[in-house]
Every structure is written in structure tokens, then in C-alpha cells.
Amino acid sequence: MRQMMSVAVLSAMMFGSLAMAAPPVFAEETSCQGRIGARTVDNLRVPQGSNCTLNGTTVKGTIKVERGATLQAKGVRVVGNVQAENHKYVSIVASSRIGGSIQIDQGGAFQVLDSTAAGIQVKSNTGASTLRDNRVNSDIQVFSHSGGVDITSNSVDGNLQCKENSPAPTGGGNVVQGNMEDQCENL
Numbered sequence: 293m294r295q296m297m298s299v300a301v302l303s304a305m306m307f308g309s310l311a312m313a314a315p316p317v318f319a320e321e322t323s324c325q326g327r328i329g330a331r332t333v334d335n336l337r338v339p340q341g342s343n344c345t346l347n348g349t350t351v352k353g354t355i356k357v358e359r360g361a362t363l364q365a366k367g368v369r370v371v372g373n374v375q376a377e378n379h380k381y382v383s384i385v386a387s388s389r390i391g392g393s394i395q396i397d398q399g400g401a402f403q404v405l406d407s408t409a410a411g412i413q414v415k416s417n418t419g420a421s422t423l424r425d426n427r428v429n430s431d432i433q434v435f436s437h438s439g440g441v442d443i444t445s446n447s448v449d450g451n452l453q454c455k456e457n458s459p460a461p462t463g464g465g466n467v468v469q470g471n472m473e474d475q476c477e478n479l
Contacts, residue, residue, distance in 0.1 A: 319353050335372075338363050354392070357382060357399075374409075376402075381419075393430075401439065411450070414441075424463075431470070434461055443479050452476045 319334035324344035335353035338344040338361040346365040357376035373392035379399035390409040401419030411430040419439040431450035444463035454476035
């Protein structure tokens with residue numbers, strides 16, 4: 293009996309040390325240059341200068357849109373964030389659900405329509421852009437945009453903040469639980 297217990301304890305110790313020595317598992321990153329349909333990926337990257345169209349795609353991590361790249365996302369599910377910097381164009385439409393925030397900075401035009409996100413922050417972009425019919429669980433922030441932004445019929449649990457945009461944002465019909473500030477005061 294004692295010998296059987298010793299073998300069991302030794303086996304458990306060996307298994308435990310093997311499990312502790314296993315290398316960490318990292319999420320895979322899918323590079324999108326073209327189209328991806330209704331399939332699931334870990335993280336997704338739109339490489340510099342590329343065009344990516346997502347239709348019904350699920351992303352278990354984050355979408356990153358690189359310099360000069362275009363993302364057109366329709367009916368997507370993203371567990372993490374959508375991050376675009378120095379992009380050419382970003383479009384998130386058709387009941388897309390973003391578990392984290394949408395962050396669009398220092399690039400071209402964008403549109404986010406009929407979608408859900410934890411928050412939306414857009415800063416220093418250029419071109420006629422639209423935020424319409426979205427459900428946002430925290431704030432919408434639109435700063436230093438040139439070319440015009442239409443902000444219409446969004447439901448915002450936090451604040452709607454707009455500063456230093458040229459021209460000032462247009463729109464209306466937004467339902468904001470927090471404050472409507474600066475250039476968005478009357479939207």
C-alpha cells in the first residue's frame with residue numbers, strides 16, 4: 293500500500309513539474325489583406341497599405357489597422373479593441389459588437405454605424421466622417437478632427453465630448469447619460 297502511494301505521489305509531482313515547465317501559449321495574429329468571412333481568429337492586423345474586408349468575422353483579441361490601411365468591418369464581433377493609427381479609412385457597420393473601445397487616431401475618414409462598443413475615441417483625423425446609431429457603454433470623444441463629423445442618434449452611457457474640430461461636429465438626436473460638452477453641447 294505504501295509503495296502504491298509513493299508511486300502515485302511521485303507521478304503527481306512529475307506531472308506537476310511538466311505542467312509548470314510548459315512554455316506559455318500566445319494568441320495567433322492573422323494578417324488581413326483581402327477578405328475574411330464568418331470565421332474566428334485570435335488577433336487581427338491590417339498591414340500597412342493593405343485593404344481588409346471583414347464580414348461576420350469574430351476576433352477573440354484586438355484588431356490593429358496600420359498606416360495607410362483600410363478596414364471595412366460588417367457584422368463583426370471583437371472581444372478586445374479596434375485600434376487604427378495613420379489609417380486610410382475605417383468602417384465598422386451593421387450591428388458590429390466591439391467588447392473594448394474603438395480608437396481611431398491621426399488618419400483618414402471613418403464611419404461607425406449601428407454598432408456597440410465600450411467607448412469611442414477619435415483624434416486628429418481628416419475627412420468627412422460619421423458616428424450614427426451606436427450604443428456606447430462609456431464616452432464618445434471626438435478631438436481635433438478636420439473635414440466634418442456627423443454625430444447622430446447615438447446612445448451614450450457616459451459623456452459626449454468634442455473639442456478643437458474644424459468644422460464643429462453636426463448631428464443630433466443623441467441620448468447621453470453624462471454630459472454633452474464643448475462642440476457637442478447641442479447635439
